[in-house]
Amino acid sequence: MTVESRLRDLGLALPAPLVLPPGAKLPFPWVHVVGNRAFISGHGPTEVDGTLAKPLGKVGAEVSQEAGYRAARLTALSILGSLKGALGDLDRIDRWVRVFGMVNTAPGFDRTPAVINGFTDLIIEVFGPDRGAHARSAVGMAELPFGIPVEIEGEVLLKG
Amino acid sequence: MTVESRLRDLGLALPAPLVLPPGAKLPFPWVHVVGNRAFISGHGPTEVDGTLAKPLGKVGAEVSQEAGYRAARLTALSILGSLKGALGDLDRIDRWVRVFGMVNTAPGFDRTPAVINGFTDLIIEVFGPDRGAHARSAVGMAELPFGIPVEIEGEVLLKG
Amino acid sequence: MTVESRLRDLGLALPAPLVLPPGAKLPFPWVHVVGNRAFISGHGPTEVDGTLAKPLGKVGAEVSQEAGYRAARLTALSILGSLKGALGDLDRIDRWVRVFGMVNTAPGFDRTPAVINGFTDLIIEVFGPDRGAHARSAVGMAELPFGIPVEIEGEVLLKG
Numbered sequence: 001m002t003v004e005s006r007l008r009d010l011g012l013a014l015p016a017p018l019v020l021p022p023g024a025k026l027p028f029p030w031v032h033v034v035g036n037r038a039f040i041s042g043h044g045p046t047e048v049d050g051t052l053a054k055p056l057g058k059v060g061a062e063v064s065q066e067a068g069y070r071a072a073r074l075t076a077l078s079i080l081g082s083l084k085g086a087l088g089d090l091d092r093i094d095r096w097v098r099v100f101g102m103v104n105t106a107p108g109f110d111r112t113p114a115v116i117n118g119f120t121d122l123i124i125e126v127f128g129p130d131r132g133a134h135a136r137s138a139v140g141m142a143e144l145p146f147g148i149p150v151e152i153e154g155e156v157l158l159k160g
Numbered sequence: 161m162t163v164e165s166r167l168r169d170l171g172l173a174l175p176a177p178l179v180l181p182p183g184a185k186l187p188f189p190w191v192h193v194v195g196n197r198a199f200i201s202g203h204g205p206t207e208v209d210g211t212l213a214k215p216l217g218k219v220g221a222e223v224s225q226e227a228g229y230r231a232a233r234l235t236a237l238s239i240l241g242s243l244k245g246a247l248g249d250l251d252r253i254d255r256w257v258r259v260f261g262m263v264n265t266a267p268g269f270d271r272t273p274a275v276i277n278g279f280t281d282l283i284i285e286v287f288g289p290d291r292g293a294h295a296r297s298a299v300g301m302a303e304l305p306f307g308i309p310v311e312i313e314g315e316v317l318l319k320g
Numbered sequence: 321m322t323v324e325s326r327l328r329d330l331g332l333a334l335p336a337p338l339v340l341p342p343g344a345k346l347p348f349p350w351v352h353v354v355g356n357r358a359f360i361s362g363h364g365p366t367e368v369d370g371t372l373a374k375p376l377g378k379v380g381a382e383v384s385q386e387a388g389y390r391a392a393r394l395t396a397l398s399i400l401g402s403l404k405g406a407l408g409d410l411d412r413i414d415r416w417v418r419v420f421g422m423v424n425t426a427p428g429f430d431r432t433p434a435v436i437n438g439f440t441d442l443i444i445e446v447f448g449p450d451r452g453a454h455a456r457s458a459v460g461m462a463e464l465p466f467g468i469p470v471e472i473e474g475e476v477l478l479k480g
Contacts, residue, residue, distance in 0.1 A: 024433060024434075025433075025434070025437060026433055027437060027440050027441065027444065028419075028440055028453065028454060028455065028456040029453055029455065031455070032417070032418070032453060032454060032455040034415065034417050034477055035477075037417075039417060039418045039454075039455035040455060041455045041456050041457060042456065042457030042458070042459065095194065097192070097194050097197075097199060098192070098199045098315075099188075100313075100420075100457075102457075102459055103303075105302050105303040107302075107303075108303070109303055110303045110304065110305055110306055110307050111305070112303065112304075112305050113184060113185075113186055113305050114184075114185070117185060117187060120187050120188055121187065124187065133188065133189055133192060134188060134192060134199075135188065135189065135191070135192040135199035135200060135201045135313070136188040136201050136202065137201060137202030137260075137262075137311065137313045138202065138305060139202065139262055139301050139303070139304055139305070139311060140301055140302040140303025140304060141301070141302055141459050141460055141461070141462075142301075142302040142425050142427075142460040142461055142462040143423075143425040143427075143428070143429055143430045143432065143459070143460025144430065144432075144459055144460060145430055145431070145432050145433050145458060145459070146430055147430050151457065151459060153420075153455070153457045155418075157194055157195075255354065257352070257354050257357075257359060258352070258359045258475075259348075260473075263463075265462050265463040267462075267463075268463070269463055270463045270464065270465055270466055270467050271465070272463065272464075272465050273344060273345075273346055273465050274344070274345070277345060277347060280347050280348055281347065284347065293348065293349055293352060294348060294352060294359075295348065295349065295351070295352040295359035295360060295361045295473070296348040296361050296362065297361060297362030297420075297422075297471065297473045298362065298465060299362065299422055299461050299463070299464055299465070299471060300461055300462040300463025300464060301461070301462055302461075302462040317354055317355075
């Protein structure tokens with residue numbers, strides 16, 4: 001079963017590329033392939049049309065822990081959309097390597113792993129427990145770009 | 161001299177695996193081996209029994225700089241415990257590569273390198289200055305999971 | 321055209337190695353070469369003489385967005401100085417890989433990408449759009465060492 005047929009079975013659609021907020025200039029690729037390593041730039045949660053997903057803001061204040069979990073899940077889909085765009089075929093991914101999960105935290109909100117689990121749970125659903133396994137951190141940031149509640153960067157290993 | 165005999169000579173014991181705080185679910189490995197690279201997930205300081213080490217909280221407030229240094233040292237031991245569990249033998253480590261050191265900072269506390277030195281000093285003691293050398297950052301986070309004062313992630317290179 | 325002749329054409333001088341603030345002890349290399357990967361420790365902005373560049377403080381408060389952009393540009397030069405010191409010749413760099421850009425943010429300042437663009441714009445000017453391209457995150461930290469407004473770490477791939 002291919003990764004994309006698995007996505008279809010799960011009813012998951014990959015979003016369009018990020019629609020930049022007005023005035024923003026991001027002079028770097030969303031995915032940068034170096035040999036058999038693909039590096040994923042920091043992504044936030046997007047809607048299917050590529051706009052930044054609501055709610056924006058800090059988890060533990062404007063954004064609930066549950067909404068943070070959903071934001072991390074949407075961030076996984078945004079990253080898969082970028083990987084599909086860069087690689088052409090998600091089955092070029094041999095396995096996941098490393099993920100750095102960042103949560104835009106309100107003071108005192110320290111359940112950051114429960115938020116980033118939205119990302120990890122989806123990746124494991126789609127790639128399975130071996131191919132999807134990744135080293136991970138899940139930590140609280142002072143601010144994230146454009147007020148996004150979650151940002152995730154990482155690395156995957158490519159086949160061949 | 162093996163790494164483990166060196167640990168014994170220094171009187172250092174590796175802690176048991178982390179005892180998860182109640183309700184926490186961490187669906188990722190503490191160490192993820194990809195080819196000859198071993199990626200270390202974000203670790204915090206633990207006691208020998210695997211429980212989170214006290215004091216918890218922010219360095220510069222509830223946790224002094226000196227207690228932060230000790231927390232970083234305990235984090236190094238926790239990481240070595242995870243590496244031993246994943247690799248079987250710490251001498252499979254060819255050399256250290258990269259470390260990202262995160263300090264749970266109270267407002268205005270910017271001596272984060274002095275805290276993460278607790279990690280670096282121990283790694284150099286155990287592995288020596290060449291094999292233990294690593295690229296490093298040491299920065300201040302808004303929040304860390306479960307209120308831990310220090311979290312460290314990184315990469316080591318394996319032999320062969 | 322070599323990287324260093326390009327730097328000269330642009331009128332850019334590489335700074336001296338960082339002059340440590342009083343009492344600071346940084347027991348790690350600024351650049352750590354592992355095989356054909358060179359890992360860059362977290363750098364801040366420096367003047368040509370290697371002292372920390374002013375202004376220090378938080379972007380969005382003591383440091384304007386424009387001054388933050390300049391700090392990120394100076395951080396790129398500081399990193400190039402360290403790479404030159406470690407590699408001998410900047411043309412040993414095959415291409416850029418990954419950059420993690422950290423901004424010391426005042427509450428509410430979320431234009432962190434516009435700050436880290438100071439780094440990316442310079443690297444692209446010097447290395448060109450292909451060789452200089454890098455995966456990137458640009459996020460807001462609670463505190464950075466010694467009150468520096470920007471800190472950047474990353475990886476480059478070496479030739480051969």
